[in-house]
Every structure is written in structure tokens, then in C-alpha cells.
Amino acid sequence: MLIDFTVSNFRSLRDRQNLSMYRSARTLKVARAEEDPWLRPDVSPVAAIYGANAAGKSSVLDALGFVSRAVEDSYARWDADGGVPRQPFKLDRQHRTMPTEFDIEFLAADGNEYRYGFAVDDERVLSEYLHVYRTRRRSILFERERDSYKFGDSFRGPASLLRETTRPNALFLSASAAARLEATEPAHDWLTERLSFYHATGFPAEHNRIKRLLARDADFADQITDFMRQLDLGVQSVSVVKQEMDPEERERIRQIIDARDDELLTFDDVIGTFETELQLSHQGDGERFELPFNVESDGTQALISFASVAIRALAEGTVCVVDEIDSSLHPLMVAELIAVFADARVNRKQAQLIITTHDVSLLRPGTKLESDAVWVVEKNAVGASDLIPIRDFGLPRKDENLERAYLTGRYGGLPMSSLVNSMLEARG
Template identity: 35%
Template sequence: MLLSFRVANHRSIRDEQELSLVATEFNEGTGRETGTRSEGKPVRVLPAIGIFGANASGKSNVLSAMRFMREAVIESLATWGKGQGVPRQPFELADEASADTSLFEVELLLGRADNKTRYTYGFELSDDRVESEWLHAYPSGRRQVWFEREANRPETEGGEFRFPGTGLSGRKDLKDLLVTTTRSNALFLTVGAALNHPQLSAIHRWFQDNLWLVTSGSDVEARTAWTRELLTRKEAKEMRDRLVTMLASADLGVTDVDVDAESGEVQLLHRGADGSSRRLDFWEQESLGTHAWFAFLGPLLHLLGRRGGGVLLADELDSSLHPVLAAEVVRFFQDAEANPELAQLIFTTHDATLLGPSVVERPLDRDQVWLTVKQREGESALYPLLAARKARNDENLERRYLRGYYGGVPRLTTGEVARQLAALERRLEAQRTESDPEPKATTTA
């Protein structure tokens, strides 16, 4: 499970920002026990995090950074080798940012329910190479450095590596092979997994199975096809039962799902006026809301059904789902019975109703709410709601958020857009009058 994520110098994110999924002392019960302790206290993890903010404030770029880190771990050995350097995306609004490194780091908790270990893995990238990379483990609460890498020796292709202690297993000749195989623009973790190093493969596997990004855009059709494909597998009966239950409970009028065994075509069944089941063409007759919910359920149910859970990244959750349905998705992740493997949801949204006017109506605890703001030079800042005016639990978070008490909303007064546009029209009209005055009338004899 994911405990935290750090990023710097990626798209609109200039300075280092950190997103934490560890429950705080202000949590009202959504935090889940992990069976581990830190500094003598039990560690509880959050099953869901909501990131709120104005348009273009950087919400989506937090998820983009997590997705980039996943792709780097999976693809750096094969894909990055096809071109020169590293395909990163540094902050564009400051010239000096291109000379600074981009940072990505996760803190993970992996292992069996009764024997979990905390790990910290990260790396820094320049346009040309991997500048540093590290993996630390905490098997008994104390740090073990499994490896550290620095690109400070040009004569060494992959950089300088350190393997202090005995935390990272394997003979010296195996580690030497991994080092000599690692290019300057490839991650050591990726190389280790490619050569089946057991410890490195376990960390690599977490990235491969997690950080699934879903958006409201072009991936809907691809996710729909993937959900359909899941339903055609031999072991898909339980998946189908869950999918039908969630389609029916969403009040979409769907009563069942029919899967053609030969073609794999999926049709949703609706109850007709005479009580019979009627099939509707999925793309031509089903609503866009039904498309969005069906496409969302594939990744959702896949992660919820995986041993060890997973992390689902949902960009603009409110753009494809009704607020009531979006709130139910959050509650689904919060429910220990519905989500026994502790899958996690990180989503961005503009939907202030998810903050709720009261504690009872609020699907999120205060420490599950994060905000993004765009600062003066265009860089994004990410911070928890609890850092903004120490929001009390009995506050109407929805109303106070919309009024700008916590930040993360457009700095506009009521009617300002209309007033600004009207003022522009007046200026344009004045300019047209000045450049093309009406001709004076003339008289003839």
C-alpha cells in the first residue's frame, strides 16, 4: 500500500510537494490499521484521498507525476534506450528549471498482513540521465540501505553504486552484472527486475500492478473494451456478479449483463414496460453516464479483487459521475467489508459536495482532503486541508471551501467574468469608433 509520494519539477510542480496517505490524529475512523508501528505508535493508512483545487491549479499533474514514475520504472530499460536522454517534463515557466533535477519518491508498505515492511524508493532525473536513485527498507523499524546510486563519475556508464550492509541479497558478481548492465538513462530497479532479482522484482511488481490512471477523456473506450474482456474470462463469474450489482445499484435501469461467449460482445439488459428484459446497443442507445460508470467499474473491481489491493488514480472523478455516485465510490473504498484488501483511491475533483455540509454527510475525513493552488509564478502548491486555518471537524467544509477559506478555489468575485467581458466589449467598441468614425453628411445643390 502507498504511504506517501514526493515530487518536484514535473509539469506545473516546481518545488518539492508531498502527498501523505497516513491517517493523522484528526482522523474520525476512515484510517485502516496496517499492523505496523512507527515511533511506538500504530500506523493507519487512508483508503481514499481527494485533491481539490481550481482549474489549472495542478491537481491532474499530481496524478501525472505518479503515472510518470510508474512508466519510468516499467519502461526505462527498453523504451528510454530508443532515444537520447530521459523523456521528463520539467517546469516550463522558469528557464532555470530545465537545469534542475526532477524528483520522484514513494513510501510503500508491502508484505503479508502479519509481516509488512516499509520501503522508500526514489530517483532524480535530468534531461540526460538518472542523477541519483535509492532504495531503503525498514524490516525491523530501522533503515537498511539496499542501494544508492549517484551519477558523479562520467567514466562509469550507470554512475557510482553503493550496497552497504547485507540488506540487498545476491553475490558480488550478480550485483556487478546489474551495475554494468544499467545505462545512464535507465533505472537500476528496472534492470534488476529484468534480470529477476527477487527483492528488486518485488518492488518493481508493485509499480506494475498499481497507479492505474483513469480519466474522463479518450481512455473511456479503451477501459470499456477492457471491462468487457474481463467479463469473458473463464474465472469472470464473480467479476460479472459484482459488476451487475454495481450497475443495478447505480439506478441506471440495468438489470443484467449478457456476454456472447463467441464474439465477446457485451450487452446491458433493461427491464421493459411489460416486465421482459430488453437489450440496448451499448454505444448507440446507452447514455454517456452509463458508458462512464461501466468503464470505471473494470479498473475498480479489478483492483478491489486483487490480493494486496492496489492504487487507483481517478482524474476529475466528478466529470463523468454524478455527485451521489462519486460519493458512493469513495464510501466503497472506505468500507472494510467491501474493500478487504485495502485498495486505495486517489482522485481529483471540483465537486465540493464531497466535503459535505456536516460530518454525517461527508464521505471524507479532514485528513483525506488535499488542495492545490497556483502561485504567483505559475507553480503548483499541494497541501492538506488541515494545514489551512486548522479546519474544525464541526465546520461546514463545503461552504467554507467554496468561500475560499482554505484556498484551492478561483479568486473571483460574483459576476466578475461577465463584468470583465462587458468591459472588454466597451473598449473594443471605442477602438472601432476611433479608427473608423462615421463620415460627415454632405449636401448637394
Template identity: 35%
Template sequence: MLVEFRVKNFRSLRDEQVFSMVASKDQTLHDTHTLGTGLKAAPSLLRSAVVYGANAGGKSNLVKALQFMRGVVLESAAVIQPGQSYALQPFRLDDCSASEPTEFELTFILDGVRYQYGFAMTAQRIVSEHLLVYKAFKPQRWFERRFDEASGKDLYEYGPGLKGAKSLWEGATRPNALFLSMAVQLNSEALRPVFDWFANRLVIFNEQAQLSPHTSIQMLKQAQGRQQICDFLTAADISIDNIEVVTRKVPGQAVHFDLLAGRTEVRSEEVEEHQLRFSHVTEQGRAVFDLVDESSGTRNLLFLAGPVLDILQKGLTLVIDELDTSLHTLLVRELVRLFHRPEVNTGGAQLIFTTHDTSLLDASDLFRRDQIWFVEKDREQASTLVALSEFSPRKNEALERGYLMGRYGGVPFLNHTLGLQH
């Protein structure tokens, strides 16, 4: 479960921004909208959170920052080559920030243990890295790494909690690689849970990692999976009785790389094509439709159903940028409510998404005040992230109206002098 994410000097996020899933002491909707952790420092976490902001305000950059951090963890040791630079974009509208490192830190809970991991980096190298582990109330500093400019070397300090071949891992870690990633590649069992959380328990969908229908189609091929997806769509008020997958072989092409000859070859091969057939049943009769006959909202929800069902079952953290661009507002509401139903969300899954859909703010019992966040840019084009709870709105306050009036920020600066010139 994600507890907190910090980022500094990434794209428009110039100053340190803190996004937290720690629930406040407010008992409103506590049983359905929060998760118990058993930890004194953060006894309850939120099951969902929504982020609002104007176009180009920075809300997508928050998702990209989390995605970039995940990418460095997964690829710095195995994919990034020695001497290779990262496509890092610090805040570039002031000279100071443009030359400073970008900083990331993420806190999560796994199997009752709180991990706090972070690093700072430039395009050329990692300049610092640390891991705190809370197996008791007080943290154990498992390792800390920092680049010493005077000697041109990375300096390491280790705590007693980290076991294993630390000297080997340290010696193998390149300047542009994370110690965490390299140690796991060299079979560190102690650090693998941290790496695996980023790899397997954090799911991100945005323009750079788009939703694929593969998971849903594979589930539809099995009776149990097909029933689960139909039940999922029914819970979202889409009355589909059954979905049939018709698979056939069709002519296609595949690209093969010949290692010995050092060339690629395009071969004609048969590939699988999947056709989906939807059975709708009403009191007046039954009809079968193809995928193209269904609405775009139904198609998008279908392709989201497989990953979401897997996420709900396994208790993963799902982050989606611009959820309202692919789903109707009523479908967005039902999707959020699925994460709030303890009988459905049995694994402690979390949903975090950005949106422009202001109607969600006044939807009955959809969000607590601490689940709503706003991002806006100041006059220096730096983005600021703030929670609605910091504005202390009244219990029955019209949140949508207040937001559109600019009471909480996150709306565009409008130039009212624009118009026709006479």
C-alpha cells in the same frame, strides 16, 4: 498500499510537493475510511483521497508526475535506448529550475514491509537513485547511486540487505536507465517486489491512459463476473438485472509486420464484435436495452466496474484524473463509498482522484478532513499542494462554501474587472 509521494521540479510542481495517505490521529470514521498497517511509523493509511484545484492549477500534473515516475521504472531498462532522451518537462518559468533535475520519491507498504524508493533525473540521464527498506523500525539502505560530475561516472554504495550480483547489475546500468529496472531485468529477486508494485499494484487512468471496456466485457462473459458487475451497479443504485454479451465475427483489418521483408501488410480478417444487452426489471415489467440506450454515466461506470472490482479484490491503488468528467456526482459518491466498505474492500485497496465536483465536500460522511487536498498556482505559476486538515476547519464547517470563497485555496484567480467596454 501507497503511503507517500514526493515530487519536485515537474511541470508546474516547482518546489517539492508531498502527497500523503497517512491518516491523522483523528478517530472520525476511522473504522471505515482507514486501513491498519501494523507499523508504528504509519499505523493507519487512508482508503481514499480527493484532490481539488482550478483548471490548469496543477492537480492533473500531480497525477502525471506519478505516471511519469511509473513509466521510467517500467521502461528505462527495457524500452529506452542507449543515448535516448526523456520527454521530461521541468518547471520552465525560471532559469534555475529549468536546468535542475526533476525528483521523484514514493513510499509504499507491501506484505508488511515499507519501501521508500526515489530518483532524480534530467532528460539525458539519471543523476541519483536510492532505496530504503524498513523490515524493522530503522531503515536499511539497500543501495544509493549518484552521478559524479568530476569523474563522469555513477558511484554506488550498497547496504548488507541487498543480495545478488550487484556488480553485474551496476555494470549493465546505462546512464539513462534505473539501476532498479536493470537489476530486475537481470533477475534480481530482492528488487522485484519494488518493480512489481509499480507494474501491477499502481493503476492510473487519465488522458494519457484512458479506460478500456475490455476488462469489464471479459468479466461479463463469465457467470460469476457478470453477477459481480450487476451487484456493483446495483450498489451504485443502478437497477440492472442482467447484462448479456452477444459476440459475433465481423469483417475487419489487421496490421502484420513481416520481419524478413521489413514491411507492414494490412490483411482483411474477421474480428470479434461485442454487443451488450441490458435487462431492466421493475414492478411493471421487464425491458431490454442496447448499450447506446444507457446513459453515459451508466456506460462509464460499467467500463470502470471491471477494473474497480479487480482493484478492490487485489488491494491495488487506483489513481483517476478528473473522475467527475465521466460520472455523475451521485455515482462518484457511491464509487468512493465502495472503497470505504470493509466488507467490499477486503484487499485494502485505495482510491485517489482529482475532481471539480465541490458538492462532494459536504456529502455526509464521505470524507475525513485528512482525505481532502487542494492544489493552486501562485503568482509565479508554481503549484502548491496542501491538505484541508492544515487549515483546521471546524467539525461542522460548510466545506464547499469555504472552498468556493477561497478559504483553502485551489480556486482560480478571477479578474472581476472583465466585462463589456462602453
């Protein structure tokens, strides 16, 4: 569960920006009063980030993604002599060379809260730390300043060996995972496995995963079929059908897989994606009709992808980070997804949904998007993005129309109000 995230000097996020999932006192009181209690009623299950095109909404999500990828890849995959592949703010000379900093607080699968952070420049890791909160008191697992390390009493493992083998441009948390260090495993697993990133326009990438799950998981098949039925699209069932492949093409794929010599990439898995296809059964006039998946609309194909994402997240209690979610889904469908994550009766493991969107209809009274969960990104005069919770403008009334307030410019984050006037002024 994500609790808090802070970043500075990353892409358009020049200054320190904070995305906090903590609820306000008012919404916390409501959450605690619900019949089905949340695991952490003080933490919101949803966050929606608004803003004009190119305002920097995606930079916030990309910053989260950078942390996850760096923890996963820096030790094993980053070039030893290649420095750090960061993206600092580049619209002033000073910040091009200043450190990029990240800090993230989360609840891991072991039930403990962790706080992890690091600072990097173009060449190396400047600092890094991992703290655990087994009680209200902080326990240091490790702290690092360049090549100097401090290990807490609860750290167990070959500290001196890991210190010597961790490259200057690799994260110690990444190196400790390669050594299967038990003390840091919960934090590493959450950062690399419990944060899932999606771009809404990339929904076809989920289809192969759906095919694999349908083939081996009967519960998943029942859940995704029920999900699609509830959306009132006329879909009665979701299944996988076999497709014959040309023997020569099949053999060519086998040779490619064998040449890669990758234990994680098996011929059976790869060929299964080519020789199977999804199929939806639709209710017609008195009977059912099976249609080829490629004739389904983009909207339907996107819906089944996000149904799969939501089902897995709810089952595992993970964090779904979706950029431009309204580019593939109808506003009513996005609202339904938010409602699912916002309902403690359904979302028993408190999975989270963090999205960027332009869909202001989600701000109308009656939707399940809490005012605490709404953020606006706006660029200032020097091209730097500011991430602002709308409660900074004063906590809205329970019945306040946030859509109207946003569209009238109360919270900022709007594109230019009149392109026509701007063009006329430019012409003189």
C-alpha cells in the same frame, strides 16, 4: 498501498510538493475504533485533490504516473541515446536545467514498507535509492550516485553485472527487473502493477477488459452485475454477446497480428474485442429488455467502466488514480465510489482511490470524504503549483461544512471570482 509521495520540478510543480496519505491523530482514533479494522488504520484509503482549471491538479497525478512508467520502461524502452523524457518546470530558466526529483513510500505485497526515489536531468539518472523497512529500522537495498553504487547486506543478485549494464539514462530498479532480481521484485511490482491510472473521459478503454473478464471469470460477472443493480439504474444483468465479422476483415486483422510477431498480442484476444459486445439487460414493464450497448448513455457506459475498476482494485488492494472523475460520473455516483473505498467492511485489502475533481458536493457533511483526505492545488504568482492539505489551515471541526469553507476561499484553489469584472476593468 501508497503512504507518501514527494515530487519537485515536474511540470507546474516547481518546488517540493508532498502528498501524504497519513491520517491525523483525530481521524486515526476514529479509524482504530471501527468494528472492522483497517490493515493500516494510520493511512487513508481516499484522497481528493481540488483546484481551479490549469492549477496543476493533473500534474500531481502525472508525476506519480511518470515514476511508474520510468520504472517499467526506462531500461527496456527508452532510447539509449535519447536522454530522459522528463518535463521540468519551464517558467524560469533556472529550473529548466535543475534536477527533477521523486520520492515514494509504499507498502508492497510482501508486507514490507519501501522507500524509493530518484533524481534525473535531461540526460541521465543523477541519483536513485531503494530502502526497505522490515522492522522500524531502514535497510538499504541499493543507493546510486551517477555511476557509483552502494549495495546493502540484504541485496542479493549480480550487483556488478547489473551496475555495468544499467545505462546512464535508465533506472537501476528497471534494469534489476529485467534480470528478474528477487530482492527488488516486490518494489518493482508494486510500482508497475499496483498503481493504476485512469482519465475519466477515457472510460471506453475499460470496456474491452470487461468483455474479457466476463468471458472467463464468473465471480467478476456476478460482482459487476450486482454493482450495477445497486446503482438503481434498472440494470438487471451484464453480459457479452457475439457479433459476426466479415471474413475478409477478419483475415486482414489476422495478417496484421502475424506481421507484428508479438507474443502478448494474440489473434484470439484481438478478434474477441471485435466480435463481442457488452449488453445490459433492463427491467421494463413486466419484462426485461436487452439493448445494444452503443445506445446506452455515456453515464451508464462510464459507470460500468468504473464498476470494473473498483471491483478489481478492491479484490487486489491496488491504488486507483483517476483524473477528473466528475467529468464522466454524476456527483452521487462519485460519492458512492468514495463510500465503497472508505468502508473497511467492503475494502478489506485497503485499496485506495486518489482523484482530482471540481465536485464540491463531496465536501458536504455526511459524505465519507475525510477532511484529512482533501487537498487543494493553487498556482502562485510565478505560475508554480502548490499542493496544500486543508488541515494546514487548521483541522476542521467534525461537523464543519467544508464545501462552504472551500467556496468562500478559505482554502484557496478557486478560479477568478468575477470574469465579468475582470473584463470590464480590462476595457477601462
